Amino acid sequence: MREAWELLTAGPDDAERSVLLLPGGANAARSFDLVMAEPALAGVRLVATTLPGMAGAPLVGDVSVPGLARRAGELAELHSCDVVVGFSHGATVALEMLLGGHFRGPVVLLGISLTTADEAAFFRGVVSASQRVGSWPMAVLFRLLPLMARSAKTPASHKRELIEDLKQNQAAAAIRLLGPYLDYLAADRDYAAELAASGCPVWVVHAEKGDGGLTDTERDTLLAAADVTVVTIPGAVFLLPDEAPQQTAAVVADALSRVPDN
Numbered sequence: 001m002r003e004a005w006e007l008l009t010a011g012p013d014d015a016e017r018s019v020l021l022l023p024g025g026a027n028a029a030r031s032f033d034l035v036m037a038e039p040a041l042a043g044v045r046l047v048a049t050t051l052p053g054m055a056g057a058p059l060v061g062d063v064s065v066p067g068l069a070r071r072a073g074e075l076a077e078l079h080s081c082d083v084v085v086g087f088s089h090g091a092t093v094a095l096e097m098l099l100g101g102h103f104r105g106p107v108v109l110l111g112i113s114l115t116t117a118d119e120a121a122f123f124r125g126v127v128s129a130s131q132r133v134g135s136w137p138m139a140v141l142f143r144l145l146p147l148m149a150r151s152a153k154t155p156a157s158h159k160r161e162l163i164e165d166l167k168q169n170q171a172a173a174a175i176r177l178l179g180p181y182l183d184y185l186a187a188d189r190d191y192a193a194e195l196a197a198s199g200c201p202v203w204v205v206h207a208e209k210g211d212g213g214l215t216d217t218e219r220d221t222l223l224a225a226a227d228v229t230v231v232t233i234p235g236a237v238f239l240l241p242d243e244a245p246q247q248t249a250a251v252v253a254d255a256l257s258r259v260p261d262n
Helices: 030-038 066-078 089-099 121-133 135-150 156-167 171-186 191-196 216-223 245-256
Strands: 006-012 018-022 047-051 082-089 107-110 201-207 228-235
Touching: 006 030, 018 030, 018 066, 018 089, 030 047, 030 156, 030 245, 047 066, 066 089, 066 171, 082 089, 082 245, 089 107, 089 171, 089 191, 107 245, 121 135, 121 171, 135 156, 135 171, 156 191, 201 245, 216 228, 228 245
Parallel strands: 018 047, 018 082, 082 107, 107 201, 201 228
Antiparallel strands: 006 047
């Protein structure tokens, strides 16, 4: 039986700096393998965790975005993490960690959606249909994901692990996770403005094409914020930690440079 919030760690136990890594929807902790191996993060303690219900991990506890953020905040405190990095769904959890007061420090948000409009209409439709007619639309999507992952621009060994993890996902668990996730995005809040006013260093990272995006209003708000850095990775990238590990690690290293000296 797998444990909830299973961990994958790298780097020295007594490292001066530590980072919490939160993977995207349907992915496991090892989706950050390539990022964790980048020389830019040598000597840093890196702690990746599989979120409940993702990649076959047990679905336990409060799996709303605020509930996940509270538990992730406890992990960040337990491991003395100086920076939090999240991708996609994990980025939304990292966002709420910051806005909900569960973490105060530099945050890196990879491929984040800040509103419903940022999420693909097809994905929203699958979640909505699964809530109405049962889990089969989500099950069909999960059968397609491994086929889509075969085209990922990532080393063959990592691609095999990625596909193995995607195959572990369960449609019923995903629906319980993704309904609250979309509800969080649909809330009457201006997350871009809240990020801009947070007072913490924030990096919002997207590719030119492939991993979602920001509305023009959101981008303008973030670009005008003193503590927010917007990074655009050239080209088409769907899985930032898997397909752009070097660029991702460079942003994390930049975030670590903004951690105040003790």
